[in-house]
Amino acid sequence: QLQLQESGPGLVKPSETLSLTCAVSGGSFSSSNYFWGWIRQPPGKGLEWIGSISYSGTTYYNTSLKSRVTISVDTFKNHFSLKLSSVTAADTALYYCARRIDSSTLKAFDIWGQGTMVTVSS
Amino acid sequence: QPVLTQSSSASASLGSSVKLTCTLSSGHRSYIIAWHQQQPGKAPRYLMKLEGSGSYNKGSGVPDRFSGSSSGADRYLSISNLQSEDEADYYCETWDSNNHAIFGGGTKLTVL
Numbered sequence: 001q002l003q004l005q006e007s008g009p010g011l012v013k014p015s016e017t018l019s020l021t022c023a024v025s026g027g028s029f030s031s032s033n034y035f036w037g038w039i040r041q042p043p044g045k046g047l048e049w050i051g052s053i054s055y056s057g058t059t060y061y062n063t064s065l066k067s068r069v070t071i072s073v074d075t076f077k078n079h080f081s082l083k084l085s086s087v088t089a090a091d092t093a094l095y096y097c098a099r100r101i102d103s104s105t106l107k108a109f110d111i112w113g114q115g116t117m118v119t120v121s122s
Numbered sequence: 123q124p125v126l127t128q129s130s131s132a133s134a135s136l137g138s139s140v141k142l143t144c145t146l147s148s149g150h151r152s153y154i155i156a157w158h159q160q161q162p163g164k165a166p167r168y169l170m171k172l173e174g175s176g177s178y179n180k181g182s183g184v185p186d187r188f189s190g191s192s193s194g195a196d197r198y199l200s201i202s203n204l205q206s207e208d209e210a211d212y213y214c215e216t217w218d219s220n221n222h223a224i225f226g227g228g229t230k231l232t233v234l
Binding site: 049107112 | 156165167168171173181215216217220221222227
């Protein structure tokens with residue numbers, strides 16, 4: 001079945017750029033029925049949506065993070081990526097990638113990666 | 123845009139039933155939501171889609187003990203015959219007119 005796997009550095013210095021990749025396997029990556037997204041969870045806190053992208057490159061970003069976020073997709077490699085610039089300690093979190101159903105009657109994340117912890121510290 | 127409000131915590135005894143609530147903000151009572159379960163140390167898991175009519179569709183492999191219902195702006199997740207593995211955080215999710223995802227703050231369920 002479809003699986004998602006995050007990868008990237010677990011430690012990022014303040015003011016630098018956080019970069020993560022999500023590899024998608026075991027299913028269709030190029031379907032127009034889905035978007036692909038990033039969600040984060042600071043330690044002990046709830047879920048925060050970061051942004052989503054379609055296989056064709058249409059993007060939606062959380063308004064509060066929009067100035068620092070770039071999400072891109074590589075359909076040949078079946079993966080999508082997150083870049084978050086000018087990070088601070090407040091960006092320390094567990095970062096999840098996930099598939100998002102995109103239909104007229106439901107837009108929600110239905111398959112999640114296992115998550116990867118990113119700590120911002122010098 | 124819609125706001126989803128959840129109680130921070132709930133508790134119920136092993137083998138009993140519990141009903142968790144996700145409340146949509148004013149003007150958004152017809153919105154469809156999704157429920158997710160996050161067991162300790164694990165990634166969230168999609169449980170179901172829930173409509174304002176109370177109609178729900180569960181994800182693959184979700185036990186029959188889980189069901190959904192609605193009343194006005196409230197969306198409910200009911201769990202019967204509570205098991206120890208049901209102890210988890212539960213989140214509701216919806217979307218706004220800009221296709222942005224919105225999560226509730228989550229409810230921590232403790233099974234006594």
